[in-house]
Amino acid sequence: MAEKRGLKLETVVLDCPEPLALAAFYNDLLGWNGVSGDDRWASVSGPDGATVSFQRDPGFRAPTWPEGERPQMLHLDIRVDDIDAEHDRVVAVGAKPLGEVQGSPTNGFRVYADPAGHPFCLVA
Template sequence: MAEKRSLQLESVVLDCPEPLALAAFYNELLGWNGVEGDDNWATVTGPGPGGGTVSFQRDPGFRAPTWPEGERPQMLHLDIRVDDIDVEHERTVALGARPLGETQGTSNNGFRVYADPAGHPFCLVA
């Protein structure tokens, strides 16, 4: 049995040019509890205790990844679970995401790759 430790993941942090705008995008996409922060750092938190946190920090020199490879490959991406990708696709695009063209599997057993408004890749996963 593993030794109990007092370590806990606090947040995933994404660099971006506009923290409040990107936090608002993810807050709406995920249906979370609102945006907290300012022009340099913003956070969205999921529902319930330990609901998860994604934070966004200003990087004036931010350059989006060139997905799936190239000069600036992605360093990480978020997988967002949905019941049906087809149902969530239109809403995700209407919020400002851009489809990156990769789709595997079906709408209820697969994934699709998008870029958020700052250009970070993420997946809707069913």
């Protein structure tokens, strides 16, 4: 067992052209506690203390998923009870479907892109 060193993950940071807009998307997607920050850095935090932050990158270019010139470097997996039941809601807040459900709606995953083009998965 590893020795505890007092380390705690502070946040996951995604580069993007518009931090406040992307933070608002993830806040709506996750149903979290609101957006904080400005046009250079914004964050959303969940009730359990999990945080996702967004850093302005004026030269940001979205990943080309699933492969290509700019492969994804990271993606978020978001647990849901039923992918089909969440599909319309995540599309309504601005997600773009990137494929069909792999596996079943209650035991599989589906890939989406956020408004900046970062892939993320709904996972059942």
